[in-house]
Amino acid sequence: MVEVASSQRLTSAAMCPVCAGGFTMTNGIGNWKWPRWRRAPALAIILLLALCAIAGTDSAPATAQGAPPAANVRAADGPNPGEVVVTWDAVPEATYYRIGYVNMVADYPIAKARGDWQEAFIYVDILNRGQSSYTIPRLEPGVRHAFSVLTNSSRYGEPTWPVNPRWQFLTVAGQSPEPPGPTAPGAPAGPTGLTAVPGPDAGQVSLSWTPVADAALRLVWSARPDGTGSRWHDADAGSAVISGLEAGLEYSFVVIAGYASSDGEISRWSGFSNRVRAIAQAAPAPEAAASAIAAGGKHTCMLQTDGAVVCWGANGDADKGQAAPPPGVTLTAITAGYEHTCGITDDGAAGCWGDNSSGQSHAPAGQFTAIGAGHAHTCALRENGSAQCWGSNEYGQRNAPAGVSFTAITAGGEHSCGLRADGRVQCWGDNYYRQSAPPNARFYAVSAGTWHTCGIKRDSSIACWGANPDGQAPAEVEGSYQSVSAGGKHTCAAAADGESHCWGDGNSRIYGASFLSLSAGEGHTCGLLTDRKVVCRGDNRYGQGSPPSSDTYTSVGASSWYAGYTCGVRTDGRVVCWGASQFFDRLMPPEGSFQSVSAGYEHTCGVRTDGRVVCWGYNEYGQAFPPRGAFQSVSAGYEHTCGVRTDGRVVCWGNNIDGQTTPPEGSFQIVSAGDRHTCGVRTDGRVVCWGYNIDGQTTPPDGTFQMVNAGGIHTCGVRTDGRVVCWGYNGDGQATPPDGTFQSVSATDRHTCGVRTDGRVVCWGYNSDGQTTPPDGTFQMVSAGGNHTCGVRTDGRVICWGYNWSGQAAPP
Numbered sequence: 001m002v003e004v005a006s007s008q009r010l011t012s013a014a015m016c017p018v019c020a021g022g023f024t025m026t027n028g029i030g031n032w033k034w035p036r037w038r039r040a041p042a043l044a045i046i047l048l049l050a051l052c053a054i055a056g057t058d059s060a061p062a063t064a065q066g067a068p069p070a071a072n073v074r075a076a077d078g079p080n081p082g083e084v085v086v087t088w089d090a091v092p093e094a095t096y097y098r099i100g101y102v103n104m105v106a107d108y109p110i111a112k113a114r115g116d117w118q119e120a121f122i123y124v125d126i127l128n129r130g131q132s133s134y135t136i137p138r139l140e141p142g143v144r145h146a147f148s149v150l151t152n153s154s155r156y157g158e159p160t161w162p163v164n165p166r167w168q169f170l171t172v173a174g175q176s177p178e179p180p181g182p183t184a185p186g187a188p189a190g191p192t193g194l195t196a197v198p199g200p201d202a203g204q205v206s207l208s209w210t211p212v213a214d215a216a217l218r219l220v221w222s223a224r225p226d227g228t229g230s231r232w233h234d235a236d237a238g239s240a241v242i243s244g245l246e247a248g249l250e251y252s253f254v255v256i257a258g259y260a261s262s263d264g265e266i267s268r269w270s271g272f273s274n275r276v277r278a279i280a281q282a283a284p285a286p287e288a289a290a291s292a293i294a295a296g297g298k299h300t301c302m303l304q305t306d307g308a309v310v311c312w313g314a315n316g317d318a319d320k321g322q323a324a325p326p327p328g329v330t331l332t333a334i335t336a337g338y339e340h341t342c343g344i345t346d347d348g349a350a351g352c353w354g355d356n357s358s359g360q361s362h363a364p365a366g367q368f369t370a371i372g373a374g375h376a377h378t379c380a381l382r383e384n385g386s387a388q389c390w391g392s393n394e395y396g397q398r399n400a401p402a403g404v405s406f407t408a409i410t411a412g413g414e415h416s417c418g419l420r421a422d423g424r425v426q427c428w429g430d431n432y433y434r435q436s437a438p439p440n441a442r443f444y445a446v447s448a449g450t451w452h453t454c455g456i457k458r459d460s461s462i463a464c465w466g467a468n469p470d471g472q473a474p475a476e477v478e479g480s481y482q483s484v485s486a487g488g489k490h491t492c493a494a495a496a497d498g499e500s501h502c503w504g505d506g507n508s509r510i511y512g513a514s515f516l517s518l519s520a521g522e523g524h525t526c527g528l529l530t531d532r533k534v535v536c537r538g539d540n541r542y543g544q545g546s547p548p549s550s551d552t553y554t555s556v557g558a559s560s561w562y563a564g565y566t567c568g569v570r571t572d573g574r575v576v577c578w579g580a581s582q583f584f585d586r587l588m589p590p591e592g593s594f595q596s597v598s599a600g601y602e603h604t605c606g607v608r609t610d611g612r613v614v615c616w617g618y619n620e621y622g623q624a625f626p627p628r629g630a631f632q633s634v635s636a637g638y639e640h641t642c643g644v645r646t647d648g649r650v651v652c653w654g655n656n657i658d659g660q661t662t663p664p665e666g667s668f669q670i671v672s673a674g675d676r677h678t679c680g681v682r683t684d685g686r687v688v689c690w691g692y693n694i695d696g697q698t699t700p701p702d703g704t705f706q707m708v709n710a711g712g713i714h715t716c717g718v719r720t721d722g723r724v725v726c727w728g729y730n731g732d733g734q735a736t737p738p739d740g741t742f743q744s745v746s747a748t749d750r751h752t753c754g755v756r757t758d759g760r761v762v763c764w765g766y767n768s769d770g771q772t773t774p775p776d777g778t779f780q781m782v783s784a785g786g787n788h789t790c791g792v793r794t795d796g797r798v799i800c801w802g803y804n805w806s807g808q809a810a811p812p
Contacts (some may be wrong), residue, residue, distance in 0.1 A: 456482075
């Protein structure tokens, strides 16, 4: 008999660690079941803060959008073991119900202890079709769970959950007494003796520990010093090798132990092992390794050890060419400005390329020893230490003081600074934010950003001055540093031990150890590792955060998850994935040779070279459990997957709440799984769709098509004459394609991209992070993800643009 306490409510301290100061918010949290792009971190924060504000109260005012809250929420035993039926009074005004539940013994305590409290909750959204109950399957029998029901009155495609919801919590105790907490006597102790060393191959770490008898083990790791953004997977025995890490980056590791029930589910977690740190095995250095890195406004340049220059990112309007160095140029130093690049040649001459609208790329003749490029001006040091500047002079930024000898020079947004032989910093130009007013101290390095300046003092600590709205210019940064770089709204520095430290705009930070130097651009950061490899983080709308790679690919698939990840098939058939994942195994593809890969929302599927489909990742609805048989293609959607068998029949699996996995009979060339609908091209060229159709996304136009691609709530196809046609929701312009002829198209929630017949990529729709601003060049394919896009160039290289907080737009 299930015991129900309908009025019981957990306290704010128990249910909301953020209220007690123990919670760190990360992108893509928990198992949230919102439609993809609507699961924005900002809305998650609002909901969490709202929960903290109301925890411990019993009243429930009306929710937003006219839908009253679900009342009289109850829970009872289901018809089968491990099932609970949640019921409530029907709310006719609601478009959706959201049922949330959490295992109060296994999931909630460990998530609270780790500081990622919302990871514990699982949410299921169901369309209101008059029902007032939902059966939750596969729960741990006899274990306490908490439940809640929210209402929503908006149309699908524009979900608007209550801004200040009143959550109703219940506790189902089952037939057993309330179980003890995770550290009760008798629970297994945390593993001991955990060690970690670089693994045998690039991107691997080998771990070992003392096994714990009769306990389930879980490995948890993070690349960030504060422990956020952690990943995990279950482990066996007393050792493991973690693969798929970023080569050369430092990670922290911990192992936790817990009891496992007869069906393999964890019923109680216990203590933690010791925490260790290790650097993932570095990748082999390229033949011509990097010796310096320079991040500009929207581009990046790398100086190789042989003096050659390689640049990537924005190349400027009207062919400004800041990312296109002159052919055959070799340099000894390099610097990147906003839209121009400069360097010093072997013979000491200064040379620049890119934007020259203010004369910033017209270097004077003569010999120079150092150079720095700013927004629209450039400064360099002569052999006698005197400074000479050229370009824009609106604020006096090129009026270098006469008769002063400098040992270093730097150019910022509209100001310039030099380091004198006595260690004093002297600046000139714009001083509106006091960026040209250094403190009275002695320095051995200085770097000018857009509106702030930072320097390394003689005691190796850092001092900054100037604009500080994002915390990019603190007056004092303690520690011992070897280099510093001031960017747009952030600053990064390499510590004496090689570890990177960044402050200011969080989206531009870079994490890890073993850095020789860092370069902060306008909105991105690139670092030079000790193995001479370059890694970048931050804004990647123009490809400035994607260093070129020698690896080539045959296909790429960008996940539609907002935080995002990407997977690609290398030319040798191996699948590699990069970015972030709340489910570790989405980034851990199986071994073997593949011909194609498709990244869904929380799962990934690929077709092996022998035609078998393999899936990995989240599998709540069976979307990662493909049927047997041979396939010619596969498409991973939101919570379902479809594939075309070798005989042309379409087979689908996963969530079928709207009929999206019930394909019609017939023979197909192509199938594409979207959010809650699916479309395919029959062998006669006609398009047929099935599933959810609130915005007409499953009502294709007449005519014949080469291909079709199902997005969130819209669909696009390429007609046989090459024109792109879209249908369905068009709130962001994602269903309004440009004129011209195309060879392929890729649709996601809020934007669409296509490859024209001449190989150029064009995108349309929502462009919050530059996901619809593709780089120049020719491509063989493109894949539109959540807030980022990736494409395979005609030479096989992958390049991505758009949101890059988790590295999803920075292919290895």
